[in-house]
Amino acid sequence: MRFDVISLFPDMFSVVRDLGVTGRAYKQQLWSLGLWNPRDFTHDIHRTVDDRPYGGGPGMVMMAEPLEQAVDAARASRSDAEPAPVVLMSPTGKRYDQGVAQQLADSTGAILICGRYEGVDQRFIDRCVTHELSLGDYVLSGGEIAALAIIDSVVRLLPGALNDADSALQDSFNATLTGLLDSPHYTRPDTYQGLAVPPELMSGHHVNIAQWRRRQSLALTARRRPDLIVAARRDGLLSKADEAFLKSLDASVIQP
Structure with a gap:
């Protein structure tokens, strides 16, 4: 080991x-x-x-x-x-x-x-x-x-x-952003091993950047921690735009 x-x-x-x-x-x-x-x-x-x-x-x-x-x-x-x-x-x-x-x-x-x-x-x-x-x-x-x-x-x-x-x-357990997960991060260089920074983050357009990050956060949370989506919805933390984006995700994307 x-x-x-x-x-x-x-x-x-x-x-x-x-x-x-x-x-x-x-x-x-x-x-x-x-x-x-x-x-x-x-x-x-x-x-x-x-x-x-x-x-x-x-x-x-x-x-x-x-x-x-x-x-x-x-x-x-x-x-x-x-x-x-x-x-x-x-x-x-x-x-x-x-x-x-x-x-x-x-x-x-x-x-x-x-x-x-x-x-x-x-x-x-x-x-x-x-x-x-x-x-x-x-x-x-x-x-x-x-x-x-x-x-x-x-x-x-x-x-x-x-x-x-x-x-x-x-032993015990022997033989488990408005409550959502963060979006991905990128830094220099612009292109690393053929992988480029998403263009939204390079745009300098703050509204587009904020929207990209929010959608990435929603998609990642839906895929990995759907219980956090449920909690955020219960607490009224999801906007109409959030809900519309979640509905647009393919079912395979949001499987836990």
């Missing part, structure tokens, strides 16, 4: 490597840890990993290239017969639960991506990320705490990690 972590703050992971149940399991070589800082894959004097978002708005967005090169390095260092899943810690991801923890414990591990700032360039997600996971309906300053929680919850399920082999069987 191996976890590779892509993070701007790799020192945070000394907690699971050195302390507690996970630290003991690490010393017993039940699992291993690779740490990769995206700044080590930059090519400018400032080691830049973020830039302003296209279309305007607050915060910064993590750039695609340093993240992808870090993932490539992590993949090259692993000896898995099958490619390891690349998992982004994201509020738009599938809700993490004990069932997912058990699936990971039964596997050879994963590459965990810890985002920061306002988000991650969507083109990196499209090209490299195979899964997105969320701890719940709240926002953290970065993905590190979520990744630490995942590593801890998985490692303790490994045979030999706990003093009492039956202890994990008694």
Whole structure:
């Protein structure tokens, strides 16, 4: 079992490597840890990993290239017969639960991506990320705490990690924008690996940008968290334009 972590703050992971149940399991070589800082894959004097978002708005967005090169390095260092899943810690991801923890414990591990700032360039997600996971309906300053929680919850399920082999069987859950999900983010360059920034975000037309983002948010939420659509509708947070757009979506788009 191996976890590779892509993070701007790799020192945070000394907690699971050195302390507690996970630290003991690490010393017993039940699992291993690779740490990769995206700044080590930059090519400018400032080691830049973020830039302003296209279309305007607050915060910064993590750039695609340093993240992808870090993932490539992590993949090259692993000896898995099958490619390891690349998992982004994201509020738009599938809700993490004990069932997912058990699936990971039964596997050879994963590459965990810890985002920061306002988000991650969507083109990196499209090209490299195979899964997105969320701890719940709240926002953290970065993905590190979520990744630490995942590593801890998985490692303790490994045979030999706990003093009492039956202890994990008694754990809980053993054997789940007006309340909507955010829209995708993009930053420089304009075109990355043949993928262009959506033209709406390049238009400079604030009304069109706002409409594009709202529709992306509605479509993503309908597809991944339809319960949030139900809650927003119940609370009167959806406009007539929102409802008309949701009705226009193909049924296959909004399957949970």
